[in-house]
Amino acid sequence: MEQELLNKFATELIRVGGEFSLASSKIEILKIVNKILSQKGCNTAVLSSHPFFDSLKEMGKGESGINIFTIEQILSLAGESDYTNLLREKLSQTDAGINYAEYLIAETGSAVVVNTQSEPSYLSLLPEISIIVSKSNRVVKDMSEALNRLRTENLFDSSGCITFITGPSRTADIEKVLITGVHGPKKLYVIVINF
Amino acid sequence: MIQESPAYFKENIKQISEDENLRRIVRKATSLTLSKRSDLVTEYYSEGKDWEALRNQAHEIRKKTIDNLDTYLTDLEDHFERNGIEVKHAINASEACSFVLRILKEHNTRLVVKSKSMVTEEIHLNDKMIEAGIEVVETDLGEYIIQLAGETPSHITAPAMHKSRDDIGKLFSEKLGVPFTNDPAELTAYARRFLREKFLKADVGISGANFLIAETGTVVIIENEGNARLSTTLPKLHIVITGIEKVVPTLEETATLLKLLPVSATGQKATSYVSFINSPAKVKEDARPGKIIVILLDNGRKEILRRQEVREALYCIKCGACMNVCPVYQTVSGHAYGSVYPGPIGSILTPFLTTLKESKDLAYGSSLCGACSEICPVKIDIHNALLWIRSYAVQKKYTPFIERMLFKLWRIAMENIFVYNFGRSLLKFLQPLWSDYKDFPPLAEKSFHQLWKEGEIWNKNS
Structure with missing residues (x-):
């Protein structure tokens, strides 16, 4: 069942222009992220401070020469000055943002991102490349199951803003021609770790 | 010159019917969207699911909500307050505009970024803000195009549907001073660059809402570009302006409507982004607006509620499918209607937003073929409501002697x-x-x- 849902998720994600990869361990997540970043010629990336990434904080360092900041680091860098402004500035200049998704929705190929202090909304929005990481046991059937689970796990009411992300930012406002990356990311990668 | 008034429907049609290029563009766009939609409906059935049952379910949800609108609005307001979202009720367009202007003044606003909202078109908010000396930038690509052109949307989900890539190329080179190109990718990249700068400088973000969830006090916004997310997260203040009919009782029921809306609107299973906004930022680390104000607009909606014959028009979730499928809309396109809401559903809503006397002709702009009612995701009996408006106009002696x-x-x-x-x-x-x-x-x-x-x-x- 879990495998079936995951396959469906991957199919739908690819259909909306996202890219899917499977990682067998946290270390492998590192490798995939690094591969994407170097392939895309990225110099900088910002990583969510979600607890999921705790053991991966040092990721990327030394391996590919890519500078990875965490949200926590930006926060401490800001000190007494305007954090929001600094965050905007950093994320506008950074090539990629790395988020954690609480759930993945099989029916639509969507990632459910709960925007919190450790991963504010801009992270999946301002950089041109968005990388979202989640676990294989977090794939749910459809939007209604995702919303129900968010509630039962007390994530819905406690969060100020939740976003369902389905593929990269897109528009078809000019003669219905599909263009990606209109205001948000041009590319969306989802990495799922087997759990 | 196309007149922005439903009273000129016939005159507008005469003029537009000579524009074969416009008809070609609109036909191409509407039929493309329709075919994407029907592919998804077919796929839905092939997966063993029942689209028709989903429509029936959605109809029941909307019926229950509109029939008990007062109860759900009270519930919504309670939960908004609990979440720290301020609520204001506006009886009509001028009251809504003056609320907004007062708020903007209180916050010393210089620059407003807007994400697509038909309700703000309905109340002509942009004109009022510009008159007050505030810079207003539409950030949805289609809306940005028509703002640069000084026009109004011709479709509720695809506002610049009537413009060709050459039109847009010329417009951009004229207004933005960029070299001419008619390549949609390059044009989009120009817009991204110009608008990103505005987003980062904006004081206030103004948006509409697709749904307002009563049981949780949530504003739901659906979009593809990311401009709504930027408009509602970057500025320090977020103002939501929306109609009272947008309330949905529960999260579960919202999920049902979320399945129907993008399929019907753009032929997508899900749009790129669905935002569920529950509350303003509590601490600076949230990096979102510290204040959210929701303005709930009546502006004729309660009058529709009172009229049993047209009440279903309030079920509308603004997907625009009835426009795409309407043979009259396909031929005359949106501007002919001279109304913010064109097409079949617009022809029911407009008489209540303006007056029946000036907009009665709209109801005659239908072959009563029923394609609109057949495609409607919430099963509004659109063509019969149009028929009723005709008979009501006759009763009122609004037709020629x-x-x-x-x-x-x-x-x-x-x-x-x-x-x-x-x-x-x-x-x-x-x-x-x-x-x-x-x-x-x-x-x-x-x-x-x-x-x-x-x-x-x-x-x-x-």
């Missing part, structure tokens, strides 16, 4: 065979007067009545 007289004569003739036969014998003289735009079908040599008398009908059948 000569038309009413002709129908009286028609009735007399239909009730009396001698008058009828006499009238029929005059038809060949009246034929050339029939219409400038329609061909009159050729008259048969003998009438059915004559054939019957002469026994011809029996002969043919035997």
Whole structure:
């Protein structure tokens, strides 16, 4: 069942222009992220401070020469000055943002991102490349199951803003021609770790 | 010159009917969206799911909500307050605009970024803000295009549907001073660059809402570009302006509507982004607006609620599918209607947002084929509501005197065979007067009545 849902998720994600990869361990997540970043010629990336990434904080360092900041680091860098402004500035200049998704929705190929202090909304929005990481046991059937689970796990009411992300930012406002990356990311990668 | 008033529907049609290029663009866009939609509906069935059952379910949800609107609005307001979202009620357009202007003034606003909202078009908010000396930037690509062109949207989900890539290329080079290109990717990249700068500088973000969830006090916004997310997260203040009918009782019911809306609107299973906004930022680390104000607009909606015959129009979730499928819309396109909400659903809403007297012609801009009712994701009986508006306009004596007289004569003739036969014998003289735009079908040599008398009908059948 879990495998079936995951396959469906991957199919739908690819259909909306996202890219899917499977990682067998946290270390492998590192490798995939690094591969994407170097392939895309990225110099900088910002990583969510979600607890999921705790053991991966040092990721990327030394391996590919890519500078990875965490949200926590930006926060401490800001000190007494305007954090929001600094965050905007950093994320506008950074090539990629790395988020954690609480759930993945099989029916639509969507990632459910709960925007919190450790991963504010801009992270999946301002950089041109968005990388979202989640676990294989977090794939749910459809939007209604995702919303129900968010509630039962007390994530819905406690969060100020939740976003369902389905593929990269897109528009078809000019003669219905599909263009990606209109205001948000041009590319969306989802990495799922087997759990 | 196309007039922005439903009173000029007929004049606008005359003018637009000569623009073959416009018709080509609109036909292409609407049919593309329709075919993407029907592919998804077919796929839905092939996965063993029932689209029709989903529509029925959505109809019931909307019916229950609109029938008990007061209860759900109270519930919504309680939960908004609990979440720290301020609520204001505006009776009409001018009240809504003055609320907004007052808020903007209090916050010393210089730059407003807006994400697509039909309600703000309905109340002509942009004009008012610009008059007050505030810079206003539409950030949805389609809306940005028409703002640069100084026009109004011609479709509720694809506002610049009437513009060709060449039109847009010329517009951008003229207004933004960029080299001419008609490549959609390059044009989009220009818009991204110009608008990103505005997003980062904006003081206030103004958006509409697709749904307002009563049980949780949540504002739901659906979009593809990311401009709504930027408008509602970057500025320090977020103002939501929306109609009272947007409330949905529960999260579960919202999920049902979320399945139907993007399929019907753009032929997508899900849009790129669905934002569920529950509350303003509590601490600076949230990096979102510290204040959210929701303005709930009536502006004629309660009048629709009172009219049983058209009440279903409030079920509308603004997908625009009825426009895409309407043979009249496909031919005349959105601007002809002279209303913020064009097409079949717009022809029901507009008389209540303006007056029936000036907008009664819209209800006649329909062949009553019922394609609108058939495609509607929440099963609004659109064509029958249009029929009712026609009869109501006749009752109110809003139709021309000569038309009413002709129908009286028609009735007399239909009730009396001698008058009828006499009238029929005059038809060949009246034929050339029939219409400038329609061909009159050729008259048969003998009438059915004559054939019957002469026994011809029996002969043919035997």
